[in-house]
Amino acid sequence: MSQQLTLAIVGATTSVGQSVLELLEERDLPIGRVVALGSADEAGETVRAMGRNLDVEDVAHFDWAEAQLALFLCSAQESLRWADAAAEQGCIVLDTSGAFISDDEVPLVYMGANPDALGDFRQRNLIALACGVTSQLLAVLRPLHAEVGVARANVAGYLAVAGAGAEGVSELAGQTAALLNARPVEPACFPAQIAFNVLGQCGSMLDNGYSSEEWRLLQESQKILGSDVAINPTLARVPVFYGDALALHLELLQPLDAEQIRAILRAAPGVAVFEEEEGVPSPVVDANGRDEVLVARVRQDVSHPLGADLWLVADNVRSGVAQGALQAIEVLLRDYL
Incomplete structure (x- = not known):
């Protein structure tokens, strides 16, 4: 696809978040903007993404309508608090926390086994990614x-x-x-x-x-x-x-x-x-x-x-979570968006 999308990353300051941002630098994905999100305590910190420094924004004040994709690299408690709100505003959420593993309406994806399951995101705009x-x-x-x-x-x-x-x-x-x-x-x-x-x-x-x-x-x-x-x-x-x-x-x-x-x-x-x-x-x-x-x-x-x-x-961090998350985003962008 040629359209440049916005990717929001909840947990951008974590080790996995840093690894995801590094992998983004290595891939040629049609992502025009990355938004780094975190807690109120993390707001104002700086992360490096796609060749420039980004200020971390408070997730509680983010307008999810600004992003087409969101990657949640946070606790299950935080995912349960924010993921549905993001999905309801049309943002496709990929969650790594395990919060939705028992939800039959949310596909569980391991990219080495069932990447086709990504297409089932349309039920809730949510995708659960297997843990590391x-x-x-x-x-x-x-x-x-x-x-x-x-x-x-x-x-x-x-x-x-x-x-x-x-x-x-x-x-x-x-x-x-x-x-x-x-x-x-x-x-x-x-x-x-x-x-x-x-x-x-x-x-x-x-x-x-x-x-x-x-x-x-x-x-x-x-x-x-x-x-x-x-x-x-x-x-x-x-x-x-x-x-x-x-x-x-x-x-x-x-x-x-x-x-x-x-x-x-x-x-x-x-x-x-x-x-x-x-x-x-x-x-x-x-x-x-x-x-x-x-x-x-x-x-x-x-x-x-x-x-x-x-x-x-x-x-x-890299192989276990970040790599799978970037592969999922890559396939979503190529085949479904």
């Missing part, structure tokens, strides 16, 4: 499921503090400095000290014993792959600033050896397979700034005839 951990998992699960079928995925996740937002990054940095100087720390963003520690909880705890991030991963994965694929996640928060890692145990419907799995994943979009001689990738050293999900340690499970084990790492 779901995107990382499905980049590997979907091609294997399409090839032989996946009966069950047991997922042990080691998630960076950036998944909890700027507050999480700040808390890890502050606690690390304090403890190295023999000063006490008080947790605020996390339920316990995160520096030099591992927390067996990501998000709030639910009545069913799952954490909110585990439950979101389960719901999103099954909504996209189908409820016949069993998803069993346990997610831990680790003292790493950026980059998520998943230890994945699969039970397939048909046997595949390790080389067959590697061959399938080498051909999968958004996946980079580390060969044995390349070693084992880590989130910080290898995944930082990369768009792909990195896969290594592919092996058959000696305890299960149809089992396979894999190690996955990804840049949870």
Whole structure:
């Protein structure tokens, strides 16, 4: 399309927001104006977008009729407060918060699996985008499921503090400095000290014993792959600033050896397979700034005839959320607007 549109970004000052703005610089999209939105406390801050500095505006005072597209990179609470108002004024909203995952009128999209679902935005002018951990998992699960079928995925996740937002990054940095100087720390963003520690909880705890991030991963994965694929996640928060890692145990419907799995994943979009001689990738050293999900340690499970084990790492900010959001905007502009 030739028309230059306005894109509003709620959460432009976040790590994901910064990554989205960087990716916008790399793409030739028909976006003539970017509006950076945030809370009243963030209003007046400056972000860099499309070659110039932008002042962050208070989302509470923004006229949604000025924008044709809005990307929500904020909490579920903020999305629930503003997304419907934006959509009702004709703005197409892409939301990353998980606020609408249970709403059947809002399509859930992972660009590596169901980009055609973007066209269903017309029901409410709303699109829910899969979270970073779901995107990382499905980049590997979907091609294997399409090839032989996946009966069950047991997922042990080691998630960076950036998944909890700027507050999480700040808390890890502050606690690390304090403890190295023999000063006490008080947790605020996390339920316990995160520096030099591992927390067996990501998000709030639910009545069913799952954490909110585990439950979101389960719901999103099954909504996209189908409820016949069993998803069993346990997610831990680790003292790493950026980059998520998943230890994945699969039970397939048909046997595949390790080389067959590697061959399938080498051909999968958004996946980079580390060969044995390349070693084992880590989130910080290898995944930082990369768009792909990195896969290594592919092996058959000696305890299960149809089992396979894999190690996955990804840049949870760039690859996990920002890349998928920009791909969705690109397809919307090309095919639907």
